[in-house]
Amino acid sequence: xxxxxxxxxxxxxxxxxxxxxxxxxxxxxxxxxxxxxxxxxxxxxxxxxxxxxxxxxxxxxxxxxxxxxxxxxxxxxxxxxxxxxxxxxxxxxxxxxxxxxxxxxxxxxxxxxxxx
Amino acid sequence: xxxxxxxxxxxxxxxxxxxxxxxxxxxxxxxxxxxxxxxxxxxxxxxxxxxxxxxxxxxxxxxxxxxxxxxxxxxxxxxxxxxxxxxxxxxxxxxxxxxxxxxxxxxxxxxxxxx
Numbered sequence: 001x002x003x004x005x006x007x008x009x010x011x012x013x014x015x016x017x018x019x020x021x022x023x024x025x026x027x028x029x030x031x032x033x034x035x036x037x038x039x040x041x042x043x044x045x046x047x048x049x050x051x052x053x054x055x056x057x058x059x060x061x062x063x064x065x066x067x068x069x070x071x072x073x074x075x076x077x078x079x080x081x082x083x084x085x086x087x088x089x090x091x092x093x094x095x096x097x098x099x100x101x102x103x104x105x106x107x108x109x110x111x112x113x114x115x116x
Numbered sequence: 117x118x119x120x121x122x123x124x125x126x127x128x129x130x131x132x133x134x135x136x137x138x139x140x141x142x143x144x145x146x147x148x149x150x151x152x153x154x155x156x157x158x159x160x161x162x163x164x165x166x167x168x169x170x171x172x173x174x175x176x177x178x179x180x181x182x183x184x185x186x187x188x189x190x191x192x193x194x195x196x197x198x199x200x201x202x203x204x205x206x207x208x209x210x211x212x213x214x215x216x217x218x219x220x221x222x223x224x225x226x227x228x229x230x231x
Contacts, residue, residue: 002162
């Protein structure tokens with residue numbers, strides 16, 4: 001158990017809908033990262049938050065957004081869903097943003113999103 | 117630009133055999149970090165090791181060992197005396213020392229250990 005929790009574990013929805021994925025980082029971790037794992041794109045970085053502020057963006061679609069709350073949990077919002085958004089979405093957390101070093105990231109169990 | 121290549125898509129070995137998973141990386145940064153993660157059939161990503169670019173010492177942890185060679189930009193992972201529980205997809209990842217600290221993953225190597 002990495003200490004990172006994600007809910008829900010599975011999500012099935014229809015095209016055009018909007019969903020919210022939730023992540024709670026390990027106790028003490030200030031950084032949260034979101035990744036998408038799909039068959040055609042592999043594991044891709046989406047976005048990073050540090051202590052409530054957006055820190056870095058990767059290949060995140062405009063239809064997707066995220067935020068990190070004062071209690072450090074994070075939510076990833078996916079809207080106008082398309083079939084191609086079906087994937088496993090991981091949240092990861094790490095201790096620091098890595099100003100002096102890059103720390104290992106600990107991953108949650110993932111949320112499997114199926115868009116029908 | 118950064119890139120991680122895992123040329124071996126799938127490997128099958130018989131239990132107790134040794135197996136090496138290859139990882140080749142590209143980066144322009146002089147400071148970077150390399151990682152290996154394991155994804156068992158249950159789907160979670162399990163952290164195995166982190167290595168920074170200044171430390172080329174090989175590392176051994178039980179049946180696992182890692183060989184980091186900057187001259188060939190490789191960070192290979194060897195499992196000695198493989199076991200069925202080692203069956204998983206293994207990902208090599210790179211994080212550059214400047215800018216964002218996100219992980220760039222390779223495409224993974226699926227290891228199957230046959231009893």
